[in-house]
Amino acid sequence: MSAALPLPARLDTQGPRYTSYPTADRFGDGFGQTDLLRALHERKPAPLSVYVHIPFCESVCYYCACNKVITKHHERATPYLDALGTEIGLYHKALGGRQPVTQMHFGGGTPTFLSDEELTRLMGMLAEAFDYTDDAEVSIEVDPRTADPGRLAHLRRLGFNRLSFGVQDFDPDVQQAVHRVQSYESVEALIVSARELGFVSTNVDLIYGLPKQTAESFARTIAQVSALRPDRIALYAYAHLPERFKPQRRINADELPDAASRLQMLRSAIESFGEQGYDAIGMDHFALSTDSLAVAKREGRLHRNFQGYSTRPDCDLVGLGVSAIGRIGPTYSQNAKTLAEYHEAVDRAELPVIKGLWLDADDLMRRDAIMALMCRGRLEHAEIERAHGVVFAERFAAELTQMQAFVDMGLVTLEPRAIQVSPDGWNFVRAVAMVFDKYVRAPGSTARFSRIA
Ligand SMILES: C[S@@+](CC[C@H](N)C(=O)[O-])C[C@H]1O[C@@H](n2cnc3c(N)ncnc32)[C@H](O)[C@@H]1O
Ligand code: SF4
Structure with missing residues (x-):
């Protein structure tokens, strides 16, 4: 990362680590x-x-x-x-x-x-x-x-x-x-x-x-x-x-x-x-x-x-044990977060799950986009189009427009059919990935996440 790079104001914020999406x-x-x-x-x-x-x-x-x-x-x-x-x-x-x-x-x-x-x-x-x-x-x-x-x-x-x-x-x-x-x-x-x-x-x-x-x-x-x-x-x-x-x-x-x-x-x-x-x-x-x-x-x-x-x-x-998270098929689930609740459920011979989510088609597609950026720093339109049957540039027109701010900071380049995270951008990749997170956009919704830098 270049030592001269100033901290862009919008990166000194909070964001998820995307160990899951949603x-x-x-x-x-x-x-x-x-x-x-x-x-x-x-x-x-x-x-x-x-x-x-x-x-x-x-x-x-x-x-x-x-x-x-x-x-x-x-x-x-x-x-x-x-x-x-x-x-x-x-x-x-x-x-x-x-x-x-x-x-x-x-x-x-x-x-x-x-x-x-x-x-x-x-x-x-x-x-x-x-x-x-x-x-x-x-x-x-x-x-x-x-x-x-x-x-x-x-x-x-x-x-x-x-x-x-x-x-x-x-x-x-x-x-x-x-x-x-x-x-x-x-x-x-x-x-x-x-x-x-x-x-x-x-x-x-x-x-x-x-x-x-x-x-x-x-x-x-x-x-x-x-x-x-x-x-x-x-x-x-x-x-x-x-x-x-x-x-x-x-x-x-x-x-x-x-x-x-x-x-x-x-x-x-x-x-x-x-x-x-x-x-x-x-x-x-x-x-x-x-x-x-x-x-x-x-x-x-x-x-x-x-x-x-x-x-x-x-x-x-x-995921086994108190508070453990699991991912089975198109679901995520989390176990009881206190020992008392965990023991109560298991004593009843029940799986101690207290919350979770079925991912819909949009969640699955956005997860693929976010994980491609987080893991490879590159998102090819074609991989989303093949897996999810959409035209990427149409489906994600708003996200591509938002990406322009990262292009201006030198953190991303927009190729005709791909989004490429630059070496500097790699250190702020979760801010880039966040563009594809439909839930995080609501005002105040980032308040629970840790700082990016
Ligand atoms: C469960 S702990 C590791 C195992 C063991 N309990 C230990 O402390 O050696 C997991 C890791 O989460 C990280 N961690 C915990 N709280 C954190 C926080 N508030 N911010 C960032 N990292 C944190 C620490 O690096 C810690 O080693
Ligand atoms: S970081 Fe300390 S308090 Fe946290 S889990 Fe590890 S040992 Fe326990």
Whole structure:
């Protein structure tokens, strides 16, 4: 990205990350178990992706926007695993038996809140209902404060082959300001051991825009992370929404870096990762140029799902656990967001879905357009025309007119039969994709999303 590029005013705004379209705030409570069972029944047989949400964390990080339950009571995991077992059984029945799985991801909260024995039990329950394909990606989010090389060895034995570590920032002042203190040495030991244990890929999560961060301090964190050589890096913009996420009220807003510093952090990170052999994959993500994600990006084979960018073609997703989101056929659905509601539904032997959506033809077409831009930075009229039977230039005349503003900023070029995002535009691709989001256009409708830069 060119260092001279000013921040266009309209990009210093808010927008969805498009891990789904329509975005989760559009899911409605008119969608329930009957709808989900119908979608499961009607789905075409194909390998599945499975997400398992473990909500517990021992202590709160003030910036956190994830669905979590803070507790030191590890015994709370037992009834939760019982409920997950019931939910897995309900899916097994609804899907008509043991299904092939190509991707399994444990997220949270903190999946490594579970003990080694509990993780073994959970993997056993999943193995009864799902059959991993030979090349399945089995990944887990690891809070470095809850793991050591011995735990990683156990995860490897259980079949996990990918790890993601929450790091956020190595600066001691920033770590204190967000109530998450962890040493560089502990993360280094984990990454070294992950490599020795034969994990296919390690990822590190970072956040810029946190309190007490400066361009200089963050540059040090970036250099430290690059030195560890994780295969992938997720660099998130801090989403400060204290009215929605209570722990964020403990962050002193005066200590947050301003928009100019945030942009400088993003720019230097992009530049520095580039110099260190990392390719920018798309919004938030970097990968060593030899990593499968970087190869897929170069070959135009990227996909996007709730876990971010993926090399795997889109497939149906079963979301297990509190607040988990699923995608089955032309539907999205979300599980109950509180443990009480989740347990109540599962105790009644019901799928704990509380809201969702059937996508109509327009949603499906716009999803294809948005994902093409988010994954390849290029949208060919012909691909939408072939898949959806419309004349692109007529159907999206208003959107093409709106695109002109991005053309003027040098972020997009409009070819006669394609929309091409420029290298500068790639860093603001969600603002470009947003043009095709019919729901986000209502005044005020972006208020719930995070800042783009
Ligand atoms: C569920 S956590 C990762 C696993 C584990 N709980 C941990 O913290 O190590 C998922 C990631 O979301 C990101 N995240 C959480 N809250 C965020 C926020 N407000 N803005 C941007 N990124 C956020 C962090 O990078 C975090 O590592
Ligand atoms: S960042 Fe991770 S450990 Fe911290 S509160 Fe959020 S989910 Fe829990």
